[in-house]
Amino acid sequence: MYPDDGFRELGRQECLRLMAGVPVGRIVFTRRALPAVLPVNFRLDADGAVLLRTAAGSELVRAVDGAVVAFEADDVDAARxxxxxxxxxxxxxxxxxxxxHRRLARTGPVSWAPSAREVFVRVEAELVTGRELVGGRSLYGASLAVADG
Amino acid sequence: MYPDDGFRELGRQECLRLMAGVPVGRIVFTRRALPAVLPVNFRLDADGAVLLRTAAGSELVRAVDGAVVAFEADDVDAARxxxxxxxxxxxxxxxxxxxxHRRLARTGPVSWAPSAREVFVRVEAELVTGRELVGGRSLYGASLAVADG
Structure with missing residues (x-):
């Protein structure tokens, strides 16, 4: 559980449990051939899929619909x-x-500032990875999550 | 300053001032053709470049050296x-x-868990964008930072 690099790898269920406890994550995608990242509020669906709610026709929707994306959440105590x-x-x-859509309108994320026409975006949880670091000795170089190789 | 979508666009200097006040951001890159994102501690150089310190030969270094990346920092109050x-x-x-390298060893970021051989990675601040949202009415759909189009 605690390899030499000081990380503890988290299992899928533990990852999803931690994610479910924070309101905001960051969606990572490609925009005009450049890496792009946006903080968004979200909810997890029962199967671990990440659910976002945003304006129909937004740049975010155009950029991510049909694409493979990453969605990251973290909670870091810089002092410790x-x-x-x-x-x-x-x-x-x-x-x-x-x-x-009707189901998610009842159970999905709520927009912080509703717009006239909204859509839900679903990110399938095909790959779920996570690491925990514990006090001081646990960071790998500058990075909280990179694996050495 | 406050367009209809409720955001205030931040100028470059304001962006860099805000970033300089947080210890951890997230580097966004491509790994094995998939979007990848890692939290890292960092410092800003005088010209706004993002400075990371990590183990030489790490997967992060291999993935980002010579590539265009994004580096994101945020501070979100979910209650407000x-x-x-x-x-x-x-x-x-x-x-x-x-x-x-010697200059950065004195003034650059400090590894949270030093490793035997470390390198500094510099992300040039070619494009610096940021948005501020203020209480409730300011979020655009689910996203804190997406521009509509």
């Missing part, structure tokens, strides 16, 4: 040099099924 | 639906000049 980081990687898609 | 997000986009490179 401890914390965790979880990344969900998978295909993102706008929810088009009307019944599913 | 307010906060800011800044993204620096530019080419990343390992610092190879010995004099520059």
């Amino acid at each position: 040099h401890s914390g965790w980081s979880v990344v969900v990687t998978g295909p993102a898609a706008v929810v088009t099924d009307p019944a599913e | 639906h307010s906060g800011w997000s800044v993204v620096v986009t530019g080419p990343a490179a390992v610092v190879t000049d010995p004099a520059e």
Whole structure:
């Protein structure tokens, strides 16, 4: 559980449990051939998929619909040099099924500033990785989550 | 300053001032053709470049040296639906000049867990963008930082 680099690898369920406890993560995608990243509020669906709610026709929707994206959440205590980081990687898609849209309107994330026409974006949790670092000795170089090789 | 979407766009100097006040950001890059993101502690250089310190030969170094990356920092108050997000986009490179390495060993970031051989990675601040959102009405859909189009 505690390899030499000081990290503890987190299992899928532990990753999802930690993610579920924070309101905001960051979606990572490609925009005009450049890496892009945006903080967004989110909820996890029962199967671990990341659910976002945003304006239909937004730049975010155009950039991520149909693309493989990463979604990261973390909680780091800089004073103690401890914390965790979880990344969900998978295909993102706008929810088009009307019944599913209705379900998410009841149970999905709530926009912090609702707009007239909103869509839900679902990021499938195909790959869920995470690491925990514990006080001081646990960071690998500058990075909280990189594996050496 | 406050367009209809509720955001206040931040100028370059304001972005860098905000970034300088947080210890940890997230580097966004491509790894095995997939979007990847890692929290890292960092410092800003005088010209706004993002400085990281990590183990030589790490996976992070291999992935970002010579590539264009994004580096994001934010501070979000989920209860008040307010906060800011800044993204620096530019080419990343390992610092190879010995004099520059010595300078950064004195003034650059300190590893939270030093390793035997470390390098500095510099992300040039070619593009610096940021937005501030202020209490409730300021979020654009789910996203703190996406521009509509």
